Amino acid sequence: MSSITSTGLGSGLDINSIVTAIVDAEKDPALKKMTEEAVEATAMISSYGLLNSELSSFKSSYKQLGYDSSFAAANATSSDSDILEATLGYGAETGQWEFEVKQRAQAHTLVSAVANTFTDITNEVGEGILTLTYGTYSGVGNDTFTADPDKTFETITISNDIDPLTGKSNNSLEGLRDEINDADNNYSVSASIINDGTNYRLILTSKETGEKSAVELTATDLAGDPIATAGTGLDRFTYSATNKNMTETVVAQDAELVMNGITITSGSNDVTSVIEGVTLNLNDAEVGKTVTLKIDSDISQVEEQIQAFFESYNSTITKMNELTVFNGVDATDNGVLNGDSTIRNIQSMMRGVLNTQMDHIEGSIHSFADLGMLTKRDGTLELDADKLAAALKNDLAGVADFFTATGTTTDSKISFESNSSFTKAGTYAIDVSQLATQGSLAANNVAGLVMNDTNNSFQIRVDGYESSSIDLTIGSYSSVDEMIIEMQAKINSDSNLKDNGISVKIINDAGKLSITSNEYGSSSTVGFTTSDADFITNLGFSSSTSIIGLDVEGTINGISASGNGQYLLSESGDSEGIKLLIEGGALGERGNVTYSDGLTTVMNDVLDSIIDTNVSESSGDVSSSQGTIDGKIDSLYKKITTLEEQEEALTYRTDKLEARLYKEFNAMDIAVSTLNNTMSYLTSALDALPGYTRE
Incomplete structure (x- = not known):
């Protein structure tokens, strides 16, 4: 408010000094206390911010201890890495093995024949549809091809239609190559064009190695009928058991290796099924050469x-000790949070985790003491390095169980998949009253193996x-099994099913077909929706x-589960x-499942209840306190706000007091001035009276 003053001319008093002194006597002690409390609250907020940062760093420091993979680390050494190396995954088995790599897996490669070359990459290849089937060639000159029913058919359509993006059609040698290599099409082969010095030729290579990834190419016109003139148009790119218009340059071949006298074949040069948790990388092959692979934890x-x-x-506890140190009542270097109960509660919660005894887990490690960690008088830990080293050497699995959240079952056909934040540590009984089954459709005997345009078309609904x-291909099948291979592959190649992860398995049960969904459960169904009249x-x-x-x-635990x-x-x-995951077995009691939180989970739960994730906010988040530190900081911000409000009220009150005092003192000053004037008047009047003499 505007300043009020008084000259004090009437009374001769220094009214300004008097009023200021009275107001300051009223205001200064209260304002000083408010300021000191605000400074203290601000310092405490800063200290809790430092503590929050320490706790967050501590939580991050042991993050890896919560992962099973951290305890599965191993080292692999190969006596000849040019031939064989190993990539180690989770749970890699340790030991030593002898290998002989006889041959590497190869990807099937075809090149257009010399008779079917092109003078320019823009030359047309012809309209139509190329169908790619994957499987195995056998016999003399690859005169037999067996499709792999687990691999899907792929079709490549070549036409004169103009692509609006490129302004060109794909009816050219380069167009065919680009169509195959288009990532959106995701074909299982790659294509390239070479110049043999005279003309251009197309090379096709399977993206997968192994003898089951050989490629069969057949061609039809856009209507699905055979190419009118053999050896022309897209028929120049066919390769099958009976029609070879391309040349095989690399045979589809499995890798072959011998491990400790056992012969192993693999469709890939990265062999994953031999040693648990280990991928063998076959870099070269040398018959008769022994390579030693050693894997150590x-x-x-x-x-x-x-x-x-x-x-x-220890860094976190040391910071707490610094913030709460007490050096005496009159000391000037006491900790900012000295005597604060919140920080004592935090220390108590963290010590509680360190004192946790994990008796429900197997192994020899049940407490931090078993790892050589003991609490000292100041709250920090001391570590017996030799005891820790012995624990890691003798019971690494026990150390892993101590730190990580684990779930184990006693039944080999039951697997622990996951848990939630509501799961409590313990051992729970499992009882299975019904096993999951797959939807299926079983037929009577197949009546014929000849397909024509009245019995080869159908639609099927799965799941x-x-x-x-x-x-299905029109013509005669040599056996039910041959027909099954094509039927299964074409169902599993259908985009509507494939894009939704749906597939089936078809089996021949003594001449009777049975189509089974690969999914389990009440949503697993199989049925035909439409078909040709005789299909x-x-x-x-x-x-x-x-x-x-x-x-x-x-x-689970005697309570009905979903x-x-x-x-x-x-x-x-x-x-x-x-x-x-229940993968079969008997009905009835099926043993137990044991779940353990792991000390990292227990500590995380404690720290999550303490740490303030919004501590960086300048005014707190007082409307929604979460966690111990968050609540404390918010209360301090509220206190500062209250002090500011109190200071405003004090200022308002003392301003009013100052105005009142000036009003009263000015009134007094006027009264004194009036009296003085009256006295002067009377004195002058008396002096003027006749016969009056001043003595």
Whole structure:
């Protein structure tokens, strides 16, 4: 407010000094206290910010200890890495093995024949459809081809239609190459063009190695009929058991290696099925050359991570001690948070985790003491390095179980899949009352193996998804098995099914077809929706048996669990959130599942309840406090706000007091001035009276 003053001329008093002194006597002590409290609250906010940062760093320091993979580290040494190396994954088995790599896997490669070369890459190749089938060639000159029913058919359409993006059609040698290599098409072959010195030729190479990834190419016109003139148009790119217009330059071949006297074949040069958790990388082959592979556990990373936990924990406790130090009542270097109960509670919560005894897990490691960590008087840890090294050497699995959240089952056909934040550590009984099944469609005997335009077309619905129209090749099949291979491959190649992860398996049961969905559960179904007039009758499906799949049923911890396919999920009780995969076995009691939080999870839960993720905000987040530090900082911000409001009220009150005092003192000054004037008047009047003499 505007300043009020008084000259004090009437009374002769220094009214300004008097009023200021009275107001300051009222205001200064209260304002000083408010300022000191605000400074203290600000310092405490800063200190809690430092502590919050320390706790966050501590939490990050042991993050890797919560992963199983951290305890699966190993080192691989090969006596000849030019021939064989190893890539180690989670759970890599340790040991030593002898290998002989006799041959590497090869990808099938075809090149257009000399007679079918092109003078320019823009030369037309002809309109039509190329169909790629993957499987195995055998016999003299690859005169027999067996399609792999687990691999899908692929079709490449070449036409004169103009692509609006390129302004060109794909009816050229370069257009065919680009169509094949277009990433959006995701074909299982790659294409390139070479110049042999005279003309241009197309090279096709399977993207997968192995003898089952050989390529069969057949060509039709755009209507699906055979090319009118053999050896022309797209027929120049055919390669099959009976028609070889391309030349094979690289044979589709499996890798062959011998491990400790056992012969192993693989379709890939990265062999994953030999040693658990290990991929063998075949870089070269040399018959008669023995390569020794040795895999040892690597505990150095785990040791470093535990050391980081130890050091970061001590750093955090040391910071707490600095913030709470007490050096005496009159000391000037006491900690900012000295005497604060919140920080004592935080220390107590963290010590509680360190004192946790994990008796429900197997192995020899049940506490931090078993790892050589003990708490000192100041709250920090001391580490017995020799005891830690011995624990890691003698019971690495026990150390892993101590730190990581684990779930184990006693039944080999039941797997622990996952848990939720609601799952409590413990051992829970499993009882299975119904196993999951797959939807299927079983037929009677196949009536004929001749396909024509009245019995080769159908649509099928699998797991609720309907295929496009599927056509089997018109002609005679040599056996039911040959027809099954094509039928399964074409169903699994259908884009409507494939894009939704749907596939089937067709088996020949003594001349009767059975189509089974590869999914389990009540949503697993198989059925034909439409077909040619004679298709159903010809394949024996006119009186077929359709079976809808079943979900697994059972209990976990004696409480009914939810079944979805082969998965059984606990939805209540202490076991809530445990998800199990039931892959067969007997009905009834199936042993137990044991879940352990792991010390990293326990510590994370504690720290998550403490750390403020919004501590960087300048005014706190007082409307939604979460966590111990968040709540404390918010309360301090609220205190500062309250002090500011109190200061405003004090200023308002003292301003009012100042105005009142000036009003009263000015009134007094006027009164004194009036009296003085009256006295002067009376004195003058008396002096003027006749006969009056001043003595």
